[in-house]
Amino acid sequence: MEASNQSAVTDFVLLGLSAHPKLEKMFFVLILSMYLVILLGNGVLILVTVLDSRLHTPMYFFLGNLSFLDICYTTSSVPLVLDGFLTPRKTISFSACAIQMFLSFAMGATECVLLGMMAFDRYVAICNPLRYPVVMSKAAYVPMAVSSWAAGGANSLVQISLAVQLPFCGDKVINHFICEILAVLKLACADISINVISMGVANVIFLGVPVLFISVSYIFILSTILKIPSAEGRRKAFSTCSAHLTVVVVFYGTILFMYAKPKSKDPSSLFYGLLTPMLNPIIYSLRNKDVKTAVRYLNLGAVPDLLNRN
Numbered sequence: 591m592e593a594s595n596q597s598a599v600t601d602f603v604l605l606g607l608s609a610h611p612k613l614e615k616m617f618f619v620l621i622l623s624m625y626l627v628i629l630l631g632n633g634v635l636i637l638v639t640v641l642d643s644r645l646h647t648p649m650y651f652f653l654g655n656l657s658f659l660d661i662c663y664t665t666s667s668v669p670l671v672l673d674g675f676l677t678p679r680k681t682i683s684f685s686a687c688a689i690q691m692f693l694s695f696a697m698g699a700t701e702c703v704l705l706g707m708m709a710f711d712r713y714v715a716i717c718n719p720l721r722y723p724v725v726m727s728k729a730a731y732v733p734m735a736v737s738s739w740a741a742g743g744a745n746s747l748v749q750i751s752l753a754v755q756l757p758f759c760g761d762k763v764i765n766h767f768i769c770e771i772l773a774v775l776k777l778a779c780a781d782i783s784i785n786v787i788s789m790g791v792a793n794v795i796f797l798g799v800p801v802l803f804i805s806v807s808y809i810f811i812l813s814t815i816l817k818i819p820s821a822e823g824r825r826k827a828f829s830t831c832s833a834h835l836t837v838v839v840v841f842y843g844t845i846l847f848m849y850a851k852p853k854s855k856d857p858s859s860l861f862y863g864l865l866t867p868m869l870n871p872i873i874y875s876l877r878n879k880d881v882k883t884a885v886r887y888l889n890l891g892a893v894p895d896l897l898n899r900n
Contacts, residue, residue, distance in 0.1 A: 603762055696743045
């Protein structure tokens with residue numbers, strides 16, 4: 591009976607940035623601005639990869655998935671954060687908290703796997719260019735993207751299922767902007783060692799393994815590029831993977847920064863969480879001639895042309 595009463599929590603309270611009340615208006619404007627940039631930039635990338643037939647290749651298919659993922663990731667948390675600025679000590683239902691945790695966790699894990707898939711695509715394109723059309727055929731790259739989403743979703747389902755089965759009692763105040771899983775686990779009145787071990791294993795699989803895979807891929811890529819006799823050839827070869835490499839550095843650099851911050855409620859961690867989704871479309875647009883050309887076509891007169899080329 592006691593365990594039943596303990597687990598009868600129906601809602602939580604998010605503290606948000608209550609420790610920085612004078613900065614809330616500034617944070618609201620900054621976060622809203624970053625979110626709008628994320629929606630616009632990633633939305634444009636999705637649009638051009640769908641409309642322009644020249645971008646119907648594995649690399650841009652993965653890029654479209656990455657842009658959609660970034661929109662989903664930020665949408666799962668940013669509106670909640672913005673609402674928290676307007677509603678001090680915001681209350682969130684237990685089920686809504688679980689859904690938000692699931693989406694955030696799933697999107698993060700999926701992006702790690704997807705970046706690994708994109709590294710493999712660049713490896714085949716540079717190290718085995720003659721076999722590229724066969725190895726990275728539509729029958730291969732579509733299941734690769736689907737498996738990234740499935741793996742991230744399955745991992746999140748396991749982690750959140752373990753979390754919601756815990757009994758919660760006493761303090762219902764989450765010392766965070768959102769329902770961050772570690773902050774929620776601290777409120778459980780039971781042993782969370784299984785949850786910690788499970789998350790540790792997941793971190794090795796979804797952070798460690800992709801990093802290792804990407805590192806090995808780029809060792810082979812750089813080795814192949816250095817063997818190209820002409821400087822112009824080396825430049826062109828490197829330009830085909832420089833955008834992805836930049837995104838990887840920003841993504842994992844952001845993760846390392848956030849893990850290094852012991853206080854998860856530090857406002858800087860919130861902005862760093864939005865940095866990668868905001869920069870991804872900018873990086874790919876600035877460093878890719880095909881994307882820049884396709885974006886130029888996105889005006890009232892050129893959209894029909896893009897559709898006709900398909």
